[in-house]
Amino acid sequence: MSSVVLKRHSVLPGFGLTVGYTLLYLSLIVLLPLSTLAFKSSSLGFDAFWTTVSSARVVASYKLTFGASLAAATINAFFGLIVAWVLARYTFPGRRLVDAIVDLPFALPTAVAGIALTTLYSENGWLGAPLARMGVKVAFTPLGITLALTFIGLPFVVRTLQPVIDELDPELEEAAASLGASRAQTLFRVVLPALLPAWLTGFALAFARCLGEYGSVVFIAGNMPMRTEITPLLIITKLEQYDYPGATAIAVVMLVASFVLLLGINLLQSWSGRRLAA
Amino acid sequence: MSIEARNVTKRFGSFVAVDDVSLVFPGGELTALLGPSGSGKTSLLRIIAGLERADAGQVLFEGEDATGRDVRQRGVGFVFQHYALFRHMTVFDNIAFGLRVRPRARRPGAPEIRAKVMDLLKLVQLDWLANRYPSELSGGQRQRVALARALAVEPKLLLLDEPFGSLDAKVRLELRRWLRRLHDEIKLTSVFVTHDQEEALEVSDRVVVMNKGHVEQVGSPQEVFDQPKTSFVMNFLGQVNAVKGGYVRPHEFELARSADAPEGSWAEVRHIHMAGAVVKLELVDEAKNVLLVEMSRDRADALAPRVGERLFAWPRRLRSFEAATV
Numbered sequence: 251m252s253s254v255v256l257k258r259h260s261v262l263p264g265f266g267l268t269v270g271y272t273l274l275y276l277s278l279i280v281l282l283p284l285s286t287l288a289f290k291s292s293s294l295g296f297d298a299f300w301t302t303v304s305s306a307r308v309v310a311s312y313k314l315t316f317g318a319s320l321a322a323a324t325i326n327a328f329f330g331l332i333v334a335w336v337l338a339r340y341t342f343p344g345r346r347l348v349d350a351i352v353d354l355p356f357a358l359p360t361a362v363a364g365i366a367l368t369t370l371y372s373e374n375g376w377l378g379a380p381l382a383r384m385g386v387k388v389a390f391t392p393l394g395i396t397l398a399l400t401f402i403g404l405p406f407v408v409r410t411l412q413p414v415i416d417e418l419d420p421e422l423e424e425a426a427a428s429l430g431a432s433r434a435q436t437l438f439r440v441v442l443p444a445l446l447p448a449w450l451t452g453f454a455l456a457f458a459r460c461l462g463e464y465g466s467v468v469f470i471a472g473n474m475p476m477r478t479e480i481t482p483l484l485i486i487t488k489l490e491q492y493d494y495p496g497a498t499a500i501a502v503v504m505l506v507a508s509f510v511l512l513l514g515i516n517l518l519q520s521w522s523g524r525r526l527a528a
Numbered sequence: 529m530s531i532e533a534r535n536v537t538k539r540f541g542s543f544v545a546v547d548d549v550s551l552v553f554p555g556g557e558l559t560a561l562l563g564p565s566g567s568g569k570t571s572l573l574r575i576i577a578g579l580e581r582a583d584a585g586q587v588l589f590e591g592e593d594a595t596g597r598d599v600r601q602r603g604v605g606f607v608f609q610h611y612a613l614f615r616h617m618t619v620f621d622n623i624a625f626g627l628r629v630r631p632r633a634r635r636p637g638a639p640e641i642r643a644k645v646m647d648l649l650k651l652v653q654l655d656w657l658a659n660r661y662p663s664e665l666s667g668g669q670r671q672r673v674a675l676a677r678a679l680a681v682e683p684k685l686l687l688l689d690e691p692f693g694s695l696d697a698k699v700r701l702e703l704r705r706w707l708r709r710l711h712d713e714i715k716l717t718s719v720f721v722t723h724d725q726e727e728a729l730e731v732s733d734r735v736v737v738m739n740k741g742h743v744e745q746v747g748s749p750q751e752v753f754d755q756p757k758t759s760f761v762m763n764f765l766g767q768v769n770a771v772k773g774g775y776v777r778p779h780e781f782e783l784a785r786s787a788d789a790p791e792g793s794w795a796e797v798r799h800i801h802m803a804g805a806v807v808k809l810e811l812v813d814e815a816k817n818v819l820l821v822e823m824s825r826d827r828a829d830a831l832a833p834r835v836g837e838r839l840f841a842w843p844r845r846l847r848s849f850e851a852a853t854v
Binding site: 428 | 610
């Protein structure tokens, strides 16, 4: 490795300007609000902070939020891969329409999604009623929360994978086949390893989105303490009770946990992507 | 292994890429499929490999019908123009791939795989790169790895699609001579596709010249160059002057200061390119046709032509084709 070069001649100069802007922008938009979060919660003192963030109700909400988000991101990782593959590799009538539908969860107000899902899946809804007869309750259970989060996270996986699949040369699959690899071997040894970095990125984005999701979940969750209460809702509840330090304390825990998880996924992703750099 | 294509036709929509082509590739030979882009040469190669289905016709391996056989079962080594190396695998793992994906009953043990891969790496002279990733190699090295990977499964037939197409000129030249030597060593029936006539003539035992989905001519490099059967072959295999009565290659023109031949015409020298072993002259005759003439350095020195001078040009050899369509 050569030593770090900060500045070099280029056609488009402006290293100082752009980096300065980047730092200022990140400070104002991201770091400043987050530091006030930490600052505000510190007014509690350590004991009160710990009591707040480790109370049974709050811990139950962490478990639910992280668990449901993980489940939703995992579901999206698989189905998003299939959707992205179909959109990138095949042409069929209505492909553009399907392509546009994928973006809907981005654009739709999350509350609208939440109400729609609740109506569909409540015990007298179109899908909820037959499911209830089979003994499956969706609305007002963790399953419903996972469903809402799956809806929200889908485009992240699809939109991250799609361009990478577009770039993936079909010749790679032909080469594998000419060397005698079966379809499964081609998929698992050639295609998926090549998609892995983008796949992890998509998973991380969907997961991060789910952790913070509020609007679509609160309607379908039912918000029963200890059972279907997500952490972002708890924060709102505390805010409504003017317990600002309590709300920020929980927020800080969420923030740190999310950051550690995302950092881990990013490291994993850069490890798997390093070898692919062309 | 000998290969035969019988009445093979391939269409893409209304475009006929391969039009009722019948060809025999004798075992052990290195054949070049030569033609301009869109001539159907790559489609034909992919049909032989099993990567593409023919709309009509048959492909026979050693006299046996292989038309419906899957690419996985054909025992064909295929080398792609853009290498198609697996980027997440080292050079070693790329070459070992074909052996490792075999069903357990036919899969060699790890030590045998290792020995085989290292042998192949020595064959392509890259044994010092076994643990590198493809992104760390040059184009020529990548293509040699791709070749080693194709040879690892001990194919009965080696197919190469524009194998030198994305390499720079010097590497191209080295690699094609190396391929020729390799073929002399392993004597594997091989077919390679190229649009570069020099490459085809230099490397192959036999040349198949294709145009618009048809085979124009099949023959040894010397045959197709010296006795082209059609005006297309004549034009495609080198520089050509179209003169009254037929075609003349630049090196088959004679230049003199007096009109001492019945055929021929006076022409004015426009440019003289002296650089190189062959001197190239550009002349304009009385009918304003541009004539390209090549002669050896010695002959040029003896004649000492000057720009602006009028010289008499006559063909030592004139070829004409019936129903000539250029």
